[in-house]
Amino acid sequence: MRGPEVPEVVVVRLPLYVRALTTMLTEGLEVVSSQQLGSRLLMTPAQIRKDLSYFGRFGKQGRGYNVRFLLQELRRILALDIEWRACLVGVGRLGRAIINYPGFAPEAFNIVAAFDHDEEQVGTKVGDILVRSMSELPSTVESLGISIGIVAVPATQAQRVIEHLVANGVRGILNYAPVAPKVPEGTVIRNIDPVLSLQSMTFYLRESLQTTPA
Amino acid sequence: MRGPEVPEVVVVRLPLYVRALTTMLTEGLEVVSSQQLGSRLLMTPAQIRKDLSYFGRFGKQGRGYNVRFLLQELRRILALDIEWRACLVGVGRLGRAIINYPGFAPEAFNIVAAFDHDEEQVGTKVGDILVRSMSELPSTVESLGISIGIVAVPATQAQRVIEHLVANGVRGILNYAPVAPKVPEGTVIRNIDPVLSLQSMTFYLRESLQTTPA
DNA sequence: TAATGTGAAAACCTTCACAGCT
DNA sequence: AGCTGTGAAGGTTTTCACATTA
Incomplete structure (x- = not known):
């Protein structure tokens, strides 16, 4: 079919x-x-x-x-002719940098909500995005029509957060945590992991360090 | 051979x-x-x-x-049993986030120098890294034994900056600019490009949006 | 018994080369 | 003349399946 x-x-x-x-x-x-x-x-x-x-x-x-x-x-x-709404989970240093990254909006990827586990952060603003409690995630995803979740939480929490997003209808995950999370069939995940990139790069650099024989 | x-x-x-x-x-x-x-x-x-x-x-x-x-x-x-030294080029928002990213150092990737074109920035510090002028790049790469260049400059300048790094002996490039730069044989480049990741994700999300027929 | 290491087979992806159209 | 679109060929990567060994 x-x-x-x-x-x-x-x-x-x-x-x-x-x-x-x-x-x-x-x-x-x-x-x-x-x-x-x-x-x-x-x-x-x-x-x-x-x-x-x-x-x-x-x-x-x-x-x-x-x-x-x-x-x-x-x-x-690629469905780039429509606007995509994303939420960010995890408003630490990395999360803040992601919200402020100017590359998403021109490509019609809009971060429209942010969540954090830490109740100290809830209610504050990052840029012009209000930080919400995790408990508001289900209703916010629903009401704002969010289909992409950007994950910037510590590695230990990433799997849990992703499951929570998926359980609430988010089908696309952009994961910045240094883990390779499992997602159910029908969910699309992309991992952004500069350390992995460096770790395969060094395989090739190693060889060039050892050149220049006597 | x-x-x-x-x-x-x-x-x-x-x-x-x-x-x-x-x-x-x-x-x-x-x-x-x-x-x-x-x-x-x-x-x-x-x-x-x-x-x-x-x-x-x-x-x-x-x-x-x-x-x-x-x-x-x-x-x-993978040559991960030795310490790798990297420099950052471009100390804007993204560059600052990269310097402060806590994931590199534990894996023995150390950012030991930073450069920026903007003379206003030169002499300031980001974290505990001194921002240097681009003109100091050749001598710094040499004296600090830098083999990896992390590029966080605007797309328009990335190719030029990368050529400059390569010309000065840097063989590994971690590129955050949204372009696919050309590098000579023997140079290893890895691109970190979240927008590209999202743009291929939406191909698959599109299908799931159109489900649930009458 | 249990799991590696590996040739061979199968699947997948890229490149070739050319018919066909402008 | 020039370049697309595409079957077929070629190459690469994954998976199979089993001999081998602890």
């Missing part, structure tokens, strides 16, 4: 295309070939064409892709 | 094992099977065994892996 099942790797690349096309549009480019897009993103033209082919036929043979049109189509496919 | 070439996907998974094993060690677990490790990480036991087999034979048949020994071996393989 499913569609032709798009590989997840492909879905993960679409935002890269969106970003590159957005830049190209501001540069005044009207038409782009898979070749040009590929050289900007360091990818093969074939991969770009194949990726797009999972969703439809967006180009013109002999010509390329209309930048504005392709961008619009990709934004529709 | 190369070794048996370990796939990058495998290297990227090793830190997950390190983290899980570290937790297990604190829980007092002495021996672990690929089965147990897999159920904690939601991976198949076969994948874990195959991954480890690229690097050697660490287990005992019929028994499993000694937690302490496997952890030690993995940390050695």
